[in-house]
Amino acid sequence: MSEVVIDLKGVDYSLGGVSILEGVDLSIMAGDYLAMLGPNGGGKSTLLKLMLGLIRPDRGTIRILGLPPGEAGGRIGYLPQHTHVGLSFPISVLDAVCMGMVRPGFGGIAGLSCSREDREKARRALKRVNLEAHADRALAGLSGGQKQRVFIARALVDNPELLLLDEPTASVDSANRNALLALLTELNADMTIVMVSHDISSLARGVKSVACVNRHVHFHAAPVITGDMYRMTYGTEGGDSCPVELVTHGHVPHRVLGTHDPNCDCEHGCGHSHGGEGE
Amino acid sequence: MDILGYEFMQNALAAGVLASVICGIIGSLVVVNRIVFISGGIAHASYGGVGLAFMLGLPVLPVTTAFTVFAALVMALVTLRARERADTVIGAIWAAGMALGIILLDLTPGYNVDLMSYLFGSILAVTRSDLWLMAGLAVLVFCLVLLFFRGFLSMSFDEEFARSRGVPVDFLHCLLIVLVGLCVVMIIRVVGLILVIALLTIPPFIAERRTSSLKSMMIISTVLSVVFTIAGLWISYSLDITSGAAIIAVATLSFFLSLLVPERKA
Numbered sequence: 001m002s003e004v005v006i007d008l009k010g011v012d013y014s015l016g017g018v019s020i021l022e023g024v025d026l027s028i029m030a031g032d033y034l035a036m037l038g039p040n041g042g043g044k045s046t047l048l049k050l051m052l053g054l055i056r057p058d059r060g061t062i063r064i065l066g067l068p069p070g071e072a073g074g075r076i077g078y079l080p081q082h083t084h085v086g087l088s089f090p091i092s093v094l095d096a097v098c099m100g101m102v103r104p105g106f107g108g109i110a111g112l113s114c115s116r117e118d119r120e121k122a123r124r125a126l127k128r129v130n131l132e133a134h135a136d137r138a139l140a141g142l143s144g145g146q147k148q149r150v151f152i153a154r155a156l157v158d159n160p161e162l163l164l165l166d167e168p169t170a171s172v173d174s175a176n177r178n179a180l181l182a183l184l185t186e187l188n189a190d191m192t193i194v195m196v197s198h199d200i201s202s203l204a205r206g207v208k209s210v211a212c213v214n215r216h217v218h219f220h221a222a223p224v225i226t227g228d229m230y231r232m233t234y235g236t237e238g239g240d241s242c243p244v245e246l247v248t249h250g251h252v253p254h255r256v257l258g259t260h261d262p263n264c265d266c267e268h269g270c271g272h273s274h275g276g277e278g279e
Numbered sequence: 280m281d282i283l284g285y286e287f288m289q290n291a292l293a294a295g296v297l298a299s300v301i302c303g304i305i306g307s308l309v310v311v312n313r314i315v316f317i318s319g320g321i322a323h324a325s326y327g328g329v330g331l332a333f334m335l336g337l338p339v340l341p342v343t344t345a346f347t348v349f350a351a352l353v354m355a356l357v358t359l360r361a362r363e364r365a366d367t368v369i370g371a372i373w374a375a376g377m378a379l380g381i382i383l384l385d386l387t388p389g390y391n392v393d394l395m396s397y398l399f400g401s402i403l404a405v406t407r408s409d410l411w412l413m414a415g416l417a418v419l420v421f422c423l424v425l426l427f428f429r430g431f432l433s434m435s436f437d438e439e440f441a442r443s444r445g446v447p448v449d450f451l452h453c454l455l456i457v458l459v460g461l462c463v464v465m466i467i468r469v470v471g472l473i474l475v476i477a478l479l480t481i482p483p484f485i486a487e488r489r490t491s492s493l494k495s496m497m498i499i500s501t502v503l504s505v506v507f508t509i510a511g512l513w514i515s516y517s518l519d520i521t522s523g524a525a526i527i528a529v530a531t532l533s534f535f536l537s538l539l540v541p542e543r544k545a
Contacts, residue, residue, distance in 0.1 A: 054443065070442075073446075080437070088487055090487050090490045090492055099437065102444050103444075106447060109446055112429065113429065
């Protein structure tokens with residue numbers, strides 16, 4: 001398991017004269033579980049789209065699974081940030097998951113619908129995201145969080161070698177969020193995972209490495225949050241923002257994500273202690 | 280029902296059914312891909328083809344078909360290249376095609392009584408040779424959609440995801456817009472180019488709210504189109520009003536009635 005799955009060298013990307021990504025070097029080995037953190041507009045989704053070949057870099061080279069981006073389509077599972085699906089598109093949940101098994105090229109677009117075997121695979125994928133009971137319902141009738149889980153099932157239905165997820169836990173409730181993160185850890189045994197998140201607290205169990213994306217990319221081979229990462233992600237020097245935007249009483253499951261730089265924003269009180277009276 | 284004994288009525292019914300099948304299929308794709316505006320642009324630009332045919336003194340349907348497919352391809356390429364301003368360019372081609380048609384007709388000697396029939400349809404004037412051409416187009420459109428159905432479904436459902444899977448989305452996008460062009464030419468005979476949009480969008484809209492698969496949406500739209508066309512024809516005959524307008528009147532009335540009936544999805 002030592003082959004390089006994602007390899008970016010000197011990648012620049014700009015949009016309308018505004019630089020989005022600069023001098024990105026990133027090399028991800030097979031079996032990794034990478035969390036990409038960064039602020040809105042930092043270029044996280046752009047980085048995923050570059051890897052997928054949906055957009056082209058201004059400079060630099062990109063190799064995905066040893067191929068130029070866009071040519072390994074059938075071996076990658078993708079969860080877009082905003083699925084551009086019309087609210088009333090007439091499709092059943094099962095058929096929507098089947099879309100994840102369309103083969104690349106002209107061979108894949110021929111034909112009427114997916115095979116019995118594909119449908120069985122789709123049902124198994126729906127079971128993994130806890131939606132098997134809804135397989136035959138219309139997708140339009142599902143809630144936002146349920147739809148998100150359908151799209152996750154679509155991303156993993158074809159047993160990809162590489163899973164690229166853009167904000168997988170967005171609009172998913174906390175019970176399903178934990179189940180989902182546990183599922184990703186389980187899937188990581190078979191596939192490389194890259195997960196985009198704008199929320200440091202989503203740095204889940206099982207994440208093996210972290211990349212901070214804010215025009216530049218900093219790779220960290222261990223799942224720790226450093227003060228530098230924290231500053232880069234939240235873009236503040238004076239410490240006027242806190243990564244955990246949660247105020248609550250009682251029994252809160254809580255993890256401490258490593259110590260910040262000693263010279264960083266300590267007067268703000270972001271050192272997280274466990275919730276008071278419940279402990 | 281001795282009216283059915285007349286050849287022009289038989290032709291009109293055949294043309295209506297052919298156009299309905301194609302409208303049901305292509306109209307569904309137009310609605311789910313949200314390319315109604317492009318379709319309107321193609322329909323109006325096709326008037327340039329009508330003008331060209333009159334000026335050159337050639338058969339109208341083949342010339343219009345060629346011209347419309349050309350205009351459709353230009354629009355398809357524009358929407359691929361300059362996404363964010365595509366609507367503006369389509370608006371320009373929309374108007375340019377119409378203007379070209381009128382100018383060419385002005386330059387053509389003689390008075391063209393047929394002009395209105397291309398704007399508002401002349402289903403009762405469909406000839407046997409028109410029917411054969413329409414049937415050929417219908418078979419072509421039907422086969423292409425059937426052949427690439429899975430591709431059209433995945434592009435319509437989630438274009439970005441389809442691209443990430445390596446689906447040739449650009450090809451499918453251009454193909455769909457050319458098919459819309461062919462479809463528009465067929466329907467011009469039935470309801471005219473100004474009313475094409477109603478027949479392309481109303482039946483799929485009513486169908487979409489009541490089904491959970493693209494296939495059944497196409498079938499329901501086709502059935503609705505056939506009903507609207509035949510009912511419109513009958514009303515046009517009994518009240519002696521323009522057939523195209525009567526067909527659209529039936530369709531729009533059904534559209535508003537359908538809004539009152541609660542939608543049901545499987």
